[in-house]
Amino acid sequence: MLPVRQFFSHRLFWLALLVSLGIGALFARSIWTIRSDEWNYAAQSNTQLVRSLDQGLGWMLDTLDKSLEGVAREVGRPEVWGLPAELRARVVFDNSFQARGAGDVLVLDSQGDVVLDSAATVPRKLNLGDRDYFRAFQSGGHQGLFIGQPVPSRATGLNILPLARGYYHPDGSFAGVVVAAIRLSYFNEIFGALDLGPYHGINLLRSDGVVISRFPYGDLDVGRSLADSPNIRRFQQEGSGMLVANAAVDGAERLYTFRHVGNYPLILNVSQSTDSILARWYRSAWGLGAFALLLMASCVGLAALFVRELTLRQQVSARLREAEHNTRTILDNMPSMIGYWDDGLRNRFANKAYFEWFGVQAEKMPGMHLSDLLGADLFAHNKPFLDRALQGEPQVFECTFSDVHGVARHAMASYLPDPDETGKVRGVFVQVTDISDRKRLEDEQFNEKERMRLTLQSIGDAVVSADARGQVTYLNPVAERLTGWQAFDAAGHNVDEVVHLRSPEDESRHISPLRQAMEQGAAVEAVRGVVVHRTSGQRFLVEETSSPITDRHGAVTGAVAVLRDVTESVAMAERMAHLAQYDALTDLPNRVLLQDRAQLAIAQARRDGKSLAVMYLDLDGFKAVNDSLGHDVGDHLLAQFAQRLKAAVRATDTVCRQGGDEFVVLLPGLDGSAPACNVARKILAACDAPFELAGEWVRVGLSGGIALYPEHGDTLDALSRHADSAMYAAKHSGRRRFMLYAGEGAEPVPVLPDAAAEPGVEVAI
Template sequence: MPFLRQFFSHRLIWLALLVSLGIGALFARTIWTIRADEWNYAAQTNANLARTLEQGLSWALDTFDKSLEGVAREVGRPEVWALPPDLRARVVFDNSLRARGAGDVLVLDTLGNVVLDSGPLPPRRVNFADRDYFTAFQSGGHQGLFVGKPVPSRVTGLNILPVSRAYYRPDGSFAGVVVGAISLSYFNELFGSLDMGPHSGVNLFRSDGVVITRFPYGDADVGRSLAGTPNMIRFQKEGTGTFIGTSTIDGMERLYSFRPVGRYPLILNVAQSTDTVLAKWYRSAWVLGGFALLLMVSCVGLATLFVRELTLRQQVSARLREAERNTRTILDNMPSMIGYWDAGLRNRFANQVYFEWFGVRPERMPGMHLSDLLGPELFAQNKPFLDRALLGEPQLFERTFADVHGVARHTMASYLPDTEGGKVRGIFVQVTDISERKRMEDELFDEKERVRLTLQSIGDAVVCADAHGAVTYLNPVAERLTGWQAFDAAGHNVDEVVNLRSPDNDAVLASPLRQAMEQGLAVEAVRGVVLHRTSGQRFQVEETSSPITDRHGAVTGAVAVLRDVTESVVMAERMAHLAQYDALTDLPNRVLLQDRAQLAISQARRDGKCLAVMYLDLDGFKDVNDTLGHDVGDLLLVQFAQRLKAAVRASDTVCRQGGDEFVVLLPGLDGAEPACSVACKILASCDLPFELAGRVLQIGLSGGIALYPQHGDTFDALSRHADSAMYAAKRGGRMRFMLYRGPDETPEVVLADNAGGRVR
């Protein structure tokens, strides 16, 4: 019975559809026939109208052309030009020229000047040599009647259509042109009695596509060329006919009926808007179509209502089958093993994965006991979880077993009780193979352990932060430098944990780690100072940072590596100091002395001042080294250097030249007197004995002085002269200073007196 009801209900629907389609086809045929009749009637009417208008225009042009031909014949006779002007005008121009719409007729000579005028006497003084009709005849390229381009009249100012013929001398040479004008208003009056509906009208063109008149659209397009447009090409190619086309001027679709105007180079077309042609048909089509649609809908609606209940039942049944099929398809294609076992642990449903893991076809599963599927050993392992699930407790656990192919599978099993009214009806079972995940977790753990051990074993500090700048990791070296423990620093702002400061002015530097995250690029080494959190100890570091990106290139954090360069910086500063200072006395060496001397000479030259260079040598130093040893000699040099620095100004430079030789640079002097005063102070500093290794020794010195600019304008020259003066002091008895006097003079002796002055 259900099959029969379904069969007949479908037949009824198809029958109703066929009947409604038949009604629709009948009405569509009728509507289309009416449309074709309307279209054919409009095409025939427009063609007849075009023919009638063409005949009227052709007759008018024939009349006007015969008049022009007569004028051309008369003016071509020499005896006519011998007549008096008034008689000549009456002979040449007769009443036949007074046709409706025709203007004055002019006779032009070979230069285009008016020589005869059908209007007033004498002829108007106008030249038409630039008109297209005149140039056409003058060049000899045209014979017979010429229809010119519509132009505003130079006489009346109105739009006219010039029509012309050439006239010739008895010898056949060109003598001039006879031209007449037809007012364009004549055509508008001729077409004015027509009412063709909106967007419809009559157009007159020259055969080359120039617009003469478009009624009722006014004179805006007069003289415009439509040559090359699709409609004009059809007019020129086909001559006579009817077609549907779109206007180039206004884009309207119209029904065009066109034909040439007699033997003249003119094309007339009647253009009726397709909307106007089909206006009545549209109204009829809507009425008939609405009635047909009503019949069709009624027919189908009655059939639909009749079978509605049966169809709804069929749809519900189909949906249930579809849902069952979709559920089966989804479950069979899931990577997990999914099944349902009743309270007696007998199967009610199993997906395809059961077959892949246990080799049992799904159709054999219903009714099978779970112990038969798992086997005694695996069933015993799962039995505690099954018992708790049957008591209503969800179970989630991991289990490893070998499938039917002997492949070990690490799985995650879920037992979800199906309860109704507080009683467990069965268990939903889902078992997911997580072998690959476990393998990746093991590999990830091993990799993280290797990275952790690597970071802990390297000698540089490593700081990691997330995309928000929060610290995520510190290695032990970073803990030592910053004073933060890794668990304390986690989550803190990286600028708080690693506060990089300038080694010059202790100003806070921009975080290279944040720069790396913002720019997405590695930041080169930045030198700075890190302050220990608790002890306040300062560490000189070089920080380099690099962004951490995911596989899509998005920045997820950054890592900073801080290298402790405190000892390197101290060593570099020490090396820089040793490069310019004596290691024993900590006095400037000759390198630093050279720089200060050059600067002092430049300053003295600019200020007009003097400076002095002193060379000093200890008397008896070699005996101290030989008798008491070099350690005592070094102690003597240190004590003498201290006395020497105390005897000069802070702006002066005391340099150890080597051995027991010293050099003193005295800048900014006003002459030799201040230099001699300093020499006396230096001599006085040796009055007290030196205490060396438990011994008291009296040590003297000898010195030489050279002045800038008196004794030289370079430091090398001053050094040589001071050195020669020093050796003169040694030769002269020691414990004295001698002032250089010149290359050919003996240096002057500078001695200390009670007043602290000098004598010569």
């Protein structure tokens, strides 16, 4: 054995030397690859940064350009200049100019004077006729958006970048310029928010080489022209790309990544010093080189140690295999399923019972994850117990699963933690014993009782049962909610104390249907009554049916009552009946109820020789309230107006909402037109006071028309038509008045003088 081992050791040494040389070659290649990666990373980062900045600036310029285009379009319309100043400002400056960093928008006339200002109704006194953008449009040599020379603002003194568009008279002649500005400090804010790292710079230039912004170098070079720089010529010729060149300002070698901003005459570039790009690589190269030499020396030294260690491990492995064989033989012959799972829940040992229960071959078990053995559902059930066992808490619990043959097994599982010397759990001993036969008997008894309990608890009606003495034995949850009694409190109490029905009409007590069922030995049909909650006093309208409970000999041993809550269904029926005849918003009678009352009133007037009046009313200016304050406020106005109408008429009169802001008033039992005119005056007086709407006092007028029975018709339809025509005559005559119908072809007669009211809506401030 010794010559063979010495020969193996000799070969291993040369192999280790070869490996060390390979390590050196790999490290050399890695160092060069890291250099390439550093350079490529810098190039990609700068390219991505330029692209992102291009997209952001392009989006901002697009937004500003669209806003300027909209302003130019509006001021080019002659009718805009005829509007009042405040309305003109809202039309021209419609809040679309909201880009961050943008200043105010100014509209210049053909002489360069400011005529409109987005910041104030009265424009500031400025003349910008000497600016390059104004001269470009005035000379007719430019169309579309013009990006001007960066200059200090005459209004604020801050450096700005002007953006302008011309606008023209309808005949195409030059009318003036719309100009906005971007604070140059805004570009520094954008660039300053980026983590550029040391020796980085961002430059924004016009296409002609004029510097707009240089970050982080401040505003010293703003407005400076670099048109003669070779770098600028490359930027202008290529449009976008990357180059390594010396800077025109300080002469340092930099990596430039450049790109045109959208379709605008702007060039954006990101620069980075080449020394800063490779600085980290220089440090890494020295460190990796030293580490490679250390590894090469260590590889040769470890080769000698490995040979000696290999011999010792072979001896230990032989003893371990023998011990494992003895342990497995013992555990495979135990009736329980026994295994060991590490802290990652991977198998380290499993006896033969695992194969019998789960059908997994013994050679496939080591390394298998517990979830793969148990399946998703069973593993999820066992996971909480496993987690606690891995935290050092022994677990004993029952579980049910199906084995490989489809046989359901109920088992008692035990998880015993296996801590190391420090107390950290490194695995779990698992023992699972089949207790299916015992559990089957227990489940059969439990299921029978549970089936009965769940049936009673799941129904939607209240269930109350009592024994032969009338004492409560059971309440389901619905019965607890209706009566206010808990099942454990009610048990043993007299059923009449827990559940007793009261008459819905006079609160008198009904005879207990449950006791009737026990006394008669037969079911009792549904009885409607009221149940009062024990603690809250809440009242429930219920229908109670009861049936006796008998034993196998027919003797009554108790009774069960079922109470169905009909409170909501009865209330809903009453509500639907009310809604069929009343307006939902104002709670006034609707057209259907008005028809019924009008027929009765006409029949009564015909018998008594009396008169009656039909009034049609319409609010003046209701649409203005809706448009200015909103439909919710309009609905609130209608509700207030309805209350004033009801207060202005008799209790025997009918006020009906026709629809929208139209109302109809029926006045029965009159002696001629005078009473109707008096009511009209009362209605006008009631509406004279302003209405409080959304915190404002609003004055709303009223126009109305009156038709009389029998002079103007003997049916509601005829009277309604004539009252409606009189109402429209009141509106055409100046509103805020009533007109009395005077017959076919005749002008309606005014009830009040023409000067009684002014049309329109007034808001008291």
